[in-house]
Amino acid sequence: MMIQKLRQQIRNGEFASPTSGAAGDLVQANVVILPKVYAFDFLLFAMRNQKSVPIIEVLENGRTESRYAPGSDIRTDVPKYRIYKDGELVETVLEIKDYWQDDFVTFLIGCSFTFEQAILKAGIPIKHMDEKKNVAMYNTSVQNKRAGIFQGEMVVSMRPFKSKYVEKVSEITGQFPNMHGTPVHIGTPEAIGISDLNTPDYGDAIAVAEDEVPVFWGCGVTPQNAALKAKPSMMISHEPGHMFITDINNKAYLEMTN
């Protein structure tokens, strides 16, 4: 599907689903929107936890259009938003024009959905896509590095692969350093504080078969969680799995930033 058509459907509220697989190899982004008073602490938190919080773009206060998606509007072009006040989820909405404040700063954060197409292209199936589910995401016991009011634990996404594919998958995702890059852990959920793979904290449960290995990547829910624990007066994020989609692929992104 052409991204412009998809973006229009998202803007009109006609597409309000997880975006894994929805836009080919285009760069997808997690979204965190905060009043400027929190922006320094958050940007520093991102710098200190780059594997979990790889910043792909900052729209400073006054800006609503991504340079990687000309004509886009961050207030309407995410499939589903979560509105938080003082760290509490107060509403889930399809657009946020009524909530917008002039001092809002938007952080677009790399997302592992971006590298899924490259895995598929290598002939390696991705289970949650085949099952038309959202990716499974888990809280872990791995501490983030604190910055100001932001701290907390790392959140990861998990995809099961047959063991013969794990090395190749790891190598492919390493080519996407700003989309969480290589896995943060392979194989043993307990080692990172996950007690039961069948009960993900976000997204959908995906069964891991006998001959499969669970592979874990950094996840954009990490900054969302850190922000929630900090209890900012106001925060808006995407609904987990429901990303902002840019106009460009990873190759073009790397060229534009280097």
Add this chain to the structure above:
Amino acid sequence: MMIQKLRQQIRNGEFASPTSGAAGDLVQANVVILPKVYAFDFLLFAMRNQKSVPIIEVLENGRTESRYAPGSDIRTDVPKYRIYKDGELVETVLEIKDYWQDDFVTFLIGCSFTFEQAILKAGIPIKHMDEKKNVAMYNTSVQNKRAGIFQGEMVVSMRPFKSKYVEKVSEITGQFPNMHGTPVHIGTPEAIGISDLNTPDYGDAIAVAEDEVPVFWGCGVTPQNAALKAKPSMMISHEPGHMFITDINNKAYLEMTN
């Protein structure tokens, strides 16, 4: 000289000179100190202009000790400071305890002095060091990417080398990505808006001989200049060439950050 002894001398005001060559291969840093209200814009400016403003550490408000120099105090351990109010230089001082505010955020920015030792080790002489001068620094016509109140043009440091050394020097400095890395320009000062190499805007003039090529690197005066143009109510920086020196070398720095 042991870094602890040198730091003590700096702290006591006994060493108030340029630090090029003063501390072997230890990481040296440019210093920009700003009230927190400007910190987000400045950190974003750094992210958008990494070649000129490679952040090696941020000491958020409340912190005065670098993690790369345990026991250090940013209020006393820079050889010479410049105090600016509303963008005007009001004083040059040896320590800043009387000026310190609880909301100050300190940015330590990579410095090309860090890679000089590696160039010397390769058997390549560095002229300003042989002549016991400060490095030559120039304003250019190369525009920085704007972030909030911060903008302006790139400032560069210049070192002349015999042409047979230029490729090697470029390769060596590429191993120091957070200390400005590879040159931003080689050979033609006019191409980056420098009309006369004999009149540097900062530091000392270094003659470029017939068989030498001027090589230009990003420079920590860039963020200082950008900050000045933004006219923050208060800003403190190092005197150009008078750096903060850490306890670790580039190799240890890269290991600690990766």
